[in-house]
Amino acid sequence: MSAGLPAPGSAFENLAADGSLDPAVKHVALTFDDGPTQYTRPIFEILKNAGVPATFFMLSDQVQANADLVREMTAAGMQIGSHSRNHPHLPGVDVWGQRDQIGGSTQVINSVAGPGTVSCFRPPYGEADAVTQQVVAENGLAIAKWSVDTRDWQKPPFATIIQRVQSSVRDRSVVLMHDGGGDRTATIAALPWVIQWLKDQGYQFVSLC
Numbered sequence: 001m002s003a004g005l006p007a008p009g010s011a012f013e014n015l016a017a018d019g020s021l022d023p024a025v026k027h028v029a030l031t032f033d034d035g036p037t038q039y040t041r042p043i044f045e046i047l048k049n050a051g052v053p054a055t056f057f058m059l060s061d062q063v064q065a066n067a068d069l070v071r072e073m074t075a076a077g078m079q080i081g082s083h084s085r086n087h088p089h090l091p092g093v094d095v096w097g098q099r100d101q102i103g104g105s106t107q108v109i110n111s112v113a114g115p116g117t118v119s120c121f122r123p124p125y126g127e128a129d130a131v132t133q134q135v136v137a138e139n140g141l142a143i144a145k146w147s148v149d150t151r152d153w154q155k156p157p158f159a160t161i162i163q164r165v166q167s168s169v170r171d172r173s174v175v176l177m178h179d180g181g182g183d184r185t186a187t188i189a190a191l192p193w194v195i196q197w198l199k200d201q202g203y204q205f206v207s208l209c
């Protein structure tokens with residue numbers, strides 16, 4: 001199940017603005033940044049086997065080498081967004097550079113996964129300036145942030161990742177995790193427990209964008 005499409009040019013950090021969701025049901029969106037890498041397939045397999053959709057904000061410079069996996073993921077109901085070409089700090093980059101990072105990465109991902117695949121952009125480090133907002137809007141995209149940060153990129157023990165979700169998640173949260181940018185063994189270890197705990201709490205999973 002995919003959540004409603006956010007308006008182009010808009011920015012959001014949780015699912016609160018999504019009128020397509022049943023207000024009587026708790027919803028949560030799991031998101032994974034910085035892939036695709038060697039850690040993407042195990043994360044994808046855990047999600048697929050659990051019947052859980054998620055959204056992957058990918059670095060397009062890593063997409064061509066993983067094209068078959070990316071297509072397999074979209075066919076299985078995973079959503080793909082752009083996380084730029086190669087993870088720069090965007091604020092201060094001129095409009096041409098940001099068009100390359102935002103529009104260029106979107107073109108690469110769409111060329112691999114299919115036209116119209118990408119509808120959201122997640123800025124590296126969550127950093128956006130006025131030029132970022134302008135270029136995102138001119139590409140028809142929305143800025144997707146997050147509301148629960150597992151800080152898994154700091155490589156905490158896997159139990160800490162689980163605890164951070166348990167202590168922070170609420171209805172319509174967007175949870176940030178990573179399938180790239182370093183050793184993601186703890187994220188992979190935590191994910192089945194995170195999914196089971198959220199299911200036990202009555203959460204329904206949606207993909208973003």
Ligand SMILES: [Zn+2]
Pocket residue numbers: 033034083087124125
């Ligand atoms: Zn990132």
